[in-house]
Structure formats: structure tokens, C-alpha cells
Amino acid sequence: MRGFLDLGLLKLETTLGKMAVQEITKVQELIYTTRVEDVMATDVIVVDPSMTVAEVKSLMKEKHISGAPVVQDENIIGIVTMTDILAAMEEGRLHEPVTMSMSTKVKTVVRDSVVAEVGNILGLKGSSRLPVVDRNGKLVGIVTTGTVTKYLLRRLDQSFQKNEQERLQAYRASHIFQDIVSDDTSVVLRFVVDDKDFSNAGKASSMIKKALQRLVVNPQIVRRVAVAVYEAEMNLVIHTDVGGEIIVDIRKDKLNVSAVDHGPGIADLKQVLQPGFSTAPEWIRDMGFGAGMGLANIKRVSDMMKLISEPGGGTRLDLVFDLKNS
Amino acid sequence: MKLKELIEVLDAEIILDNHGSDEEIPAGGAADLMSDVLAFGSPGMALLTGLTNPQVVRTAEMAGINAIILVRDKKAPPETVELARELGITLIRTSYTMYEACGRLYHAGLPGLGVVKIRNDTW
Numbered sequence A: 001m002r003g004f005l006d007l008g009l010l011k012l013e014t015t016l017g018k019m020a021v022q023e024i025t026k027v028q029e030l031i032y033t034t035r036v037e038d039v040m041a042t043d044v045i046v047v048d049p050s051m052t053v054a055e056v057k058s059l060m061k062e063k064h065i066s067g068a069p070v071v072q073d074e075n076i077i078g079i080v081t082m083t084d085i086l087a088a089m090e091e092g093r094l095h096e097p098v099t100m101s102m103s104t105k106v107k108t109v110v111r112d113s114v115v116a117e118v119g120n121i122l123g124l125k126g127s128s129r130l131p132v133v134d135r136n137g138k139l140v141g142i143v144t145t146g147t148v149t150k151y152l153l154r155r156l157d158q159s160f161q162k163n164e165q166e167r168l169q170a171y172r173a174s175h176i177f178q179d180i181v182s183d184d185t186s187v188v189l190r191f192v193v194d195d196k197d198f199s200n201a202g203k204a205s206s207m208i209k210k211a212l213q214r215l216v217v218n219p220q221i222v223r224r225v226a227v228a229v230y231e232a233e234m235n236l237v238i239h240t241d242v243g244g245e246i247i248v249d250i251r252k253d254k255l256n257v258s259a260v261d262h263g264p265g266i267a268d269l270k271q272v273l274q275p276g277f278s279t280a281p282e283w284i285r286d287m288g289f290g291a292g293m294g295l296a297n298i299k300r301v302s303d304m305m306k307l308i309s310e311p312g313g314g315t316r317l318d319l320v321f322d323l324k325n326s
Numbered sequence B: 001m002k003l004k005e006l007i008e009v010l011d012a013e014i015i016l017d018n019h020g021s022d023e024e025i026p027a028g029g030a031a032d033l034m035s036d037v038l039a040f041g042s043p044g045m046a047l048l049t050g051l052t053n054p055q056v057v058r059t060a061e062m063a064g065i066n067a068i069i070l071v072r073d074k075k076a077p078p079e080t081v082e083l084a085r086e087l088g089i090t091l092i093r094t095s096y097t098m099y100e101a102c103g104r105l106y107h108a109g110l111p112g113l114g115v116v117k118i119r120n121d122t123w
């Protein structure tokens, strides 16, 4: 195992020198979750037992390979390598059947085992080529240290590029306040929220959360904003008959959130601010809403909260979050 | 508690595996009311719930919750699984009731969140 891991890591260090530690644990994750059949080469060049050493030699030369399994009736009866061929040549057995020179102790790996297993076997044996068989012992492919390393590098590169992409986007977004100069720069996000649309409920909050993460706002503040905006968004979905709008105004040092609707409004503001008070109907409660805790939650996580409403005149909720002192 | 231990304690089945089994779960909580989750949810915790609608996943996203455990042998509708997949949240189901699932986890050493207070006198 070790030998194999070392090999993988060594190549990684030279090829993708800037890769972070998390990518190394990613190697471990990959070798324990990837099946051999996803890595193996399936176009296996095989040697027929009737071939002579000389014939095998020219086959290997022509195909640029340094070894091949010897197969009879779909079963592997041996494996022959360049070293075996050279030894046979030295002893003048060039025209004898290859079966005399092949090694018959063939290690194989089953197609649905994990790649770590390959490392185990190859590492112990010190060889670099392992035939892959199915449950019945039939040859289905071949793995070499080369195929495994190539596969791992490709997969790592993919996840590396994905992370890099996200990092780059976050970097670009977070520098907006430096890159664009004004006396007071702000980024404004607007979202329309439909009433009773439960399949889209929460999408605005989700997008706001992601935007703040890209702007590299302190994670604790991101969480507080997410909770408040989500409660506000659900109130628009649940308690209005017309939906409403959420506006997030992000500045360098503070963040304003407004949730505005032209719905039924609220008659008794004091009452709805009481934790536990809710007018949500039964079917809303069945969905897990209507605890009467939404506004209390918003109040708790925000630095300032203002609720303005009039029966028949809609509702406006204004929140302020301080981005400086966290 | 590691995720794999939690699964063992609950005899649970993984519906959607978005975290390694060695993921450390710092705490647990149970609720069927989304505002409760938002009030007491802490980052990385496991949420036990009897609800299976997609809003549970949304709520978990907002509260920074990594794993949702559906109790009482509930099945997750496809929309819920889909959203959890999109958001990278692990979904687990167990046949134990809420009471017993919580009890088993707490007994096995998964802490709760202690005493929580909702301020109601600050308006």
C-alpha cells in the first residue's frame, strides 16, 4: 500500500506542485472509492500459448509493450515479460514455445475491487502490470501503475480546477469594493418571491447566501443573514396573497435587507412579534412552518430590525447587519 | 461522533452520501418545526426530523446543517433527495421513532446544544 501511495504522491508533487493538502486526502479517497474496472485498459494485448519466444518478442516490439498475459480459452495461464524474453534469448531458446519461458504464478485483481487493492498487489510484487479478471476468472482488462496514476491525476485535476474556479469567482467578487471606486459602493440584489410557491421557496435566500460567501463575508455573519432572509422569504410565501420582494444592499461595512410586500398587512404588530404567535393554517404547520418563531429568530440574528405594517397596506421588514464587528 | 458511528447506532440507511463516513458530527438536534431548526441549529450538526419535504433541506442549508436524519421509517420524496444532492447535504433514514433515535444517539455520546433561550422581552 505504502509503496503505491508514495508513487502517486511523488508524481503529484512534481506535476501539480501547488496542490493543497486536501488534494492528498483526495488521493486516498479516490483509491478507496474507485473501482479497478473504471481505470483499467480493456484493449489488452495477449499472447497465445502456441507462439514462440521470437514471435512474442516481435509482438512486444511492434506494440511497444514490455509484457503481456498468456491466454488460453479466455483463461490466463501465465504472464510473459521482456525480462523473460531476454533470458530465453540468452539461453538460445528463441524458437521454443513461449509457455516454457513465461511465469505461471500470475497475480490478478477482480474487476470490481477498489484501486487501493491494485496498489497492494503491485506494491508487494514489485511488478508493474496486473491482469484484471471477472468473477469467473476471465480476462477483462489490464492495469499498470501508469494507467492508475494517469487516472488519478486526471480526476484530481478535475476537482482541482473546480475548486480553482470557485476560488477565482470568490476572489473576483470579493474585490469589487477595491476594484470599483466611489464614495460609497454597494451591491444590490433583488429577488421576486411568489406567494404559496413552495417549490421555489427559499431559492432567493439560497442565492443570497452564495453571493455573500463569494463576497467572502465572515461565515458567522453569512449564517445569520441566511437565517433572517429565509424566515422573511417564508413569511412572504406563507402570509401574503401576492408575494413580495427581497432587496439586499451590500456595502463594505454593512448589509441592509428589506422584505416588502403589498399583502394583507398586520393589525397588531406587538402580537405578531410575540414568540409563538402564528396565524399559519394547519396545512402550513404540517409542512413545518407556523411555529410563530420566525420574527423572533430574525430579531435575534440581526443587528437592527424594523417592522412596518398596516392592515391592507402591506408589510415592510428592514434589517441591518454590521459587517465590521463580528 | 463520526458519521459512520451515528449510522451504526441508528441502524440507519444512507439515502444520499455527501460526506465521508469519517465526517465528525459535533452535535445533534431534533425538530419538526423549521423555525426551531433555524433558532437552535448549529453548523455541522445532525438534524433528526419527521418531515420529509424539500423545505427541510432548504432549512438545513440556511442553518449550515450537514446531515438530515429522517426518523420513523419515512421515505424521502424525490424532490427532497434532489435538493439535498444539489446542496451537498447527507440524507439518512432510520426506522426508530424520534424519541428512540434521539435517545440512542444521546446515550452513545452525541451531545445536544444545552440550554437554549429565546429572548422575548426585548421588543
Ligand SMILES: Nc1ncnc2c1ncn2[C@@H]1O[C@H](COP(=O)(O)OP(=O)(O)OP(=O)(O)O)[C@@H](O)[C@H]1O
Pocket (backbone or CB within 6 Å): A231, A235, A236, A238, A239, A240, A261, A263, A264, A265, A266, A272, A273, A277, A278, A279, A280, A288, A289, A290, A291, A292, A293, A294, A295, A296, A315, B034, B035
Ligand atoms: N409579510 C407578512 N404579511 C402578513 N402577515 C405577516 C407577515 N409576516 C408575518 N406575518 C404575521 O406574523 C405572524 C408571526 O410571524 P413569524 O414569522 O414570527 O411566525 P410564523 O411565520 O407564523 O411561523 P414560523 O416563522 O415560526 O414558521 C405570522 O403568523 C403572520 O400572522
Ligand SMILES: [Mg+2]
Pocket (backbone or CB within 6 Å): A231, A234, A235, A290, A293, A294, A295
Ligand atoms: Mg415566519
